[in-house]
Amino acid sequence: MKRYFLVILLVIGVLLNSCITNKDLVYLQDKGDGTESSLILNELPKPYKVQVSDILSINVKALDKELVGIFNPVESANNNMQNDAGLYFNGFTVDLHGNIEFPILGEINVLGFTIDEIETKVESELLKQYFKETAEIFVTVKLSGLRYTVTGEVGGTGVYTLFQDRVNIIEALANAGDISQTGDRKDVLVIRQYPDGQKIHHIDLTDIKAMKSPFYFIQPNDIILVKPLKRKSIGAGQTAIQNITTISSILSVLVSTYFLTRNL
Structure with a gap:
């Protein structure tokens, strides 16, 4: 009997400790001394530098539209x-x-x-090779959307494009259906492209200090990977009620097994 009792206690302990708590689910918590509760993001992300395979939208404008028509053949x-x-x-x-x-x-x-440097460069070359200063041209350059990939424990995995200049990682995840309850918010991976190849970075989205991370704002072609919590791998419930239901089922099986073996 003692052996069964110990097994039951062990199972109950494991299941109760495997509940997913608010600390696992809530974004941007103050985990310090309280001084971060009103954190102000003073440092803006560094301007993005264009990489291979990026797609640019370039538009040349002037008072005389016919004068710049050749540079905007697909405007309509x-x-x-x-x-x-x-x-x-x-x-x-x-x-x-x-x-x-x-x-x-x-x-x-x-x-x-x-983007600003490319605008200046294109405008300078146009004035040097084709236009006169009196043409008063105006060049605008934009990335053709901020394209990124989300996979793992999220509502909807896939490739997304947002037509914004700046997108933080929480906005990007929300656009993909948000992280599921079984997703690990404390160690989200951001795979970022650099001239010399890809690098993997880690960010804890449950900590308010994540707002100071260089990976808080995503960049074009980022891959956001959300790993499952270890609790999911052992098949435990997500809430206390689910775990109580599981415990009740296990207890029922163990008690039935005990009495059956006792009567043999």
Whole structure:
């Protein structure tokens, strides 16, 4: 009997300790001395530098629209096709050498440049090679959406595109259905592309200090991977009620087994 009693206690202990608590679920908790509860994010993310395979949307404007028509041959098409496919076919893709092919100007190297730097570069080249200063041209350059991938313990895995300049990781996850109850918010992986290859980074989204992390704001082509909690791997319930139900079932089986073996 004592052996069965010890087994029962062990099972109960494991199941009760495997409950998913608020500390596992709540984002941006103050885990320090309370001074972080009103944390202000003073440091903005560094400007993104364009990489290979990025797609740029470049628009040249002037008082005389006919004057810049050659540089915007697909402007009307873009107005009717503002989606990933339209941007893919009508945007300027950065090739393996870091160049884009621009009308009249030919190849322009943009690898490692920020969006503002590319605007200045294109405008400068246009004024140098094609326009006069009196043309009063205006160049706008944007990334054709912030594209990222989410996989793992989330509501909806997949590749997403948001048409915003800045997106933090919580917004990105919310757009993918948020992290499920069995997802590990304390160790979310961000796989980021760099000129020399991909690197894996870790961020604890249950800690308010995550807002100071360089990976709090996502970048184009980021992969966000949410691992399952260890509790899920042992098949424990997510809540106390689920665990009580499991314990009751196990107790019922153990008691029945005990009396059956006793009567043999």
